[in-house]
Amino acid sequence: MSSFSIEQIRGLKDLVVDGVAAGIDASERLQQAITRQPYALLAQVEPIEAPVRMIEQCQLAVTTLVYASLRGANRAGATLAGKIIDRVDAPD
Amino acid sequence: MKGLYADVPYRTFAAQRSHWAAAGISILNGVFGDYLQQRQNGLALRMAFMHRARALPMTRTQLQQAHPAATAKLCVLVHGLCCNESSWSGKAPDGSVMTYGSCLQADLGYTPFYLRYNSGLPIAQNGAALAALLAELLVAYPLAVEEIVLIGHSMGGLVLRSACEAAGRQRLSWVQRVTRVFYLGTPHEGAPLKRLTHTAVAALRTIPNPIAALVGEALDLRSRGIKDLRRGDVLAPSAASGPTPIAWLASAQHYLIAGSLTENPQHIASLLLGDALVRLPRKKGARAGSAAAVLPQQNIKVFGRMHHMQLAHDMAVYEQIRNWCAAG
Numbered sequence: 001m002s003s004f005s006i007e008q009i010r011g012l013k014d015l016v017v018d019g020v021a022a023g024i025d026a027s028e029r030l031q032q033a034i035t036r037q038p039y040a041l042l043a044q045v046e047p048i049e050a051p052v053r054m055i056e057q058c059q060l061a062v063t064t065l066v067y068a069s070l071r072g073a074n075r076a077g078a079t080l081a082g083k084i085i086d087r088v089d090a091p092d
Numbered sequence: 093m094k095g096l097y098a099d100v101p102y103r104t105f106a107a108q109r110s111h112w113a114a115a116g117i118s119i120l121n122g123v124f125g126d127y128l129q130q131r132q133n134g135l136a137l138r139m140a141f142m143h144r145a146r147a148l149p150m151t152r153t154q155l156q157q158a159h160p161a162a163t164a165k166l167c168v169l170v171h172g173l174c175c176n177e178s179s180w181s182g183k184a185p186d187g188s189v190m191t192y193g194s195c196l197q198a199d200l201g202y203t204p205f206y207l208r209y210n211s212g213l214p215i216a217q218n219g220a221a222l223a224a225l226l227a228e229l230l231v232a233y234p235l236a237v238e239e240i241v242l243i244g245h246s247m248g249g250l251v252l253r254s255a256c257e258a259a260g261r262q263r264l265s266w267v268q269r270v271t272r273v274f275y276l277g278t279p280h281e282g283a284p285l286k287r288l289t290h291t292a293v294a295a296l297r298t299i300p301n302p303i304a305a306l307v308g309e310a311l312d313l314r315s316r317g318i319k320d321l322r323r324g325d326v327l328a329p330s331a332a333s334g335p336t337p338i339a340w341l342a343s344a345q346h347y348l349i350a351g352s353l354t355e356n357p358q359h360i361a362s363l364l365l366g367d368a369l370v371r372l373p374r375k376k377g378a379r380a381g382s383a384a385a386v387l388p389q390q391n392i393k394v395f396g397r398m399h400h401m402q403l404a405h406d407m408a409v410y411e412q413i414r415n416w417c418a419a420g
Contacts, residue, residue, distance in 0.1 A: 003113035011134030015120070018131070026306055033302035 006089045013085065017078040024074065028067040035059055110145065114176055118211070122174030125212015126316045139209040139221045141229070142177045147208075150228040159203050164238040167202040168226070169193050170209075171404070172246025172277075173317060177206035179245065182405025192243055192410050200417055202241060205229065211247055212315030216327050219254020226255065227264045240266060241417060242273045242344075245404040246370065247321060249278025254326045256341040270344045274413055276403040277351055279324050279370045280383040286322040289314070340386055347391045347416055348373055348383050349409055351398030367400040391416075 004012070039056040043049045121128060121137045128136035140147035143158040155162065169192065171179045184190035193204025207225075209218050230237055244252040252273055259267035279286075289311060296308030326338055340346050351367035352359070366372045373384035373392055384392070393412050395403070403409055 003109045005134070007134030008113075008117065009134075011128070011136070014131065014133055015124070015128070015135060026309065030302050030306050 006085065010082075010085055013078065013081045017074060017081075020074045021071065024067055024070050028063065031063055032060060035063065111178060114145070115178065118176040118208075119174045122211045122315065122317065124313070124315055125210040126214070127212075129210060129213060137208060137210040139207065139218065139225060141205045141225070142208045143206075148205075150225070150232045152232050152234055155229075155232055156234050161203075162234055163201045163203050164235050165200070165202045165241070166205060166229075166233075166237055166239070167193055167196050167241040167243060168205045168207065168252075170207045170222070170242070170244040170248030170251050171211075172244075172248050173211045173321065175211070175245070175404075176208050179401065179404045180206065182407070185407060190407075190410075191405065192413055195410050196241070196414065196417065199414055202417075207248075209251070210317075212317045214316045215247065215250045215320045215325060216254050216258075218251045218317070219256075219326065220258045222251055222255035223258040223262065223264055223267075226259070226266045230266050230269075237266070237269055240270045242270060243276065243413070244274070244278060245276045246278060246400065247317065249273075249275035250280070250320070250324060250326050253280075253338065253340075256344075257326065257338045260341070267341065268343060270341060272345045272347065272417060273341065274347045274349065274416075275383070276349045276409065277367050277370045277400050278348070278383075279321055280348075280373075281371075281379065282323040283321045283370055284366075285369055286318060290319075290322050339381075345391065345416075346383075346387055347413075348387055348393070349403060349412065350392070350394045351400060351403050352394055352396050353399065355396040357394045357396055362396075367398060367403065369400040 036056070039052055042052045043056075045052075117135055117137065120135055125136065127133075138147070141150075142148060148154060148158055169177070169180055171177055180191035180193065181189050182191070184195075191204070191206075193202070193206060196202040197204055207222065209221070211218070226240075242252045242256075244250070252275075256267055256270065256273070258264075293308050293311045296304045296311070299305070350370070350372050352362035352372055353365055353368055354362045356362065357372055362372060364371075372394055373382075373387075375384050375389075378384035395406070395408060398406060398409075
């Protein structure tokens, strides 16, 4: 007797993918919020405000890029897992 | 008493692996059930009566096959949050597997039906679905049903109240045949743990800190079913006024069974924590219309040294249920 039906395996895959995506979104929001804090403080010093803002934008752009690549990897993993499940499910 | 437990849910029939898979899916449904259903995820459970780990189709032939010795008296068992029908399985004095359903079948001739459902959905939604399913059951059942006994553990008790209310509203005939309803560790007045979570989420949201906000967000992911347990919502709450109080099914006797962590239910630990998840019913200061205020004292029984989950499969609890059922 199989423990999971193919629909349940597919559902489990979808849930894991959704969970990872939500985790990536939450981590990104958290990291950006924490990243902004020291810059907000430093930007109050008028003479260095402009370079501080520039460095902040660079760091946020890099962060966004890293998280975008994680999202891409998650989507690729989901597609691959979906194809494997389809292959298993396909009639002989 | 050997051979009495032929209809015990699947713990005795399916492989252990299947048992754990089913338990895992039930937990996921309890925590994220509304999300799973909304996403049409394959893990979302559909409400069904279970027979030997499979959903029992509501056709006369299938019912006859499942219950060759069907009787005109039914008992319907409804599990609690994050559980499934296996939560009813316990050990009989002779070491065999028993459930309240199998024991009632052997002792008093009730034909048991074990429900499995997505406990993460709103209680009112599950109640309405159960009302419709019981109507289907009575149409397909091979005999004319004379009596129905309902047994609900934890959230299951709230689902039963909701089902009775929905059946009354829709004038479904099965509700007139309900003679007794047993609530085992049912949080009619809400569950303190759920209230604590709700308060924690509200508090975390007010803290201007991204980590606190994230923890609050994560805690708030819990299902609608869990959120309903905070106040014991049986009906869909109206926008601002909160839960609508509903009457207890007048044609039936209602019985409350509760557990307490200590031998003495008056012990401070039991007064505070009840059975670890649900507090004990208290007459003093009970809200009008609440279980403790409405039910006569002889219909309320508190078992010492019994935790929440044990209430679903303990021989002492069964003896009490049987005595009440046999009382006529």
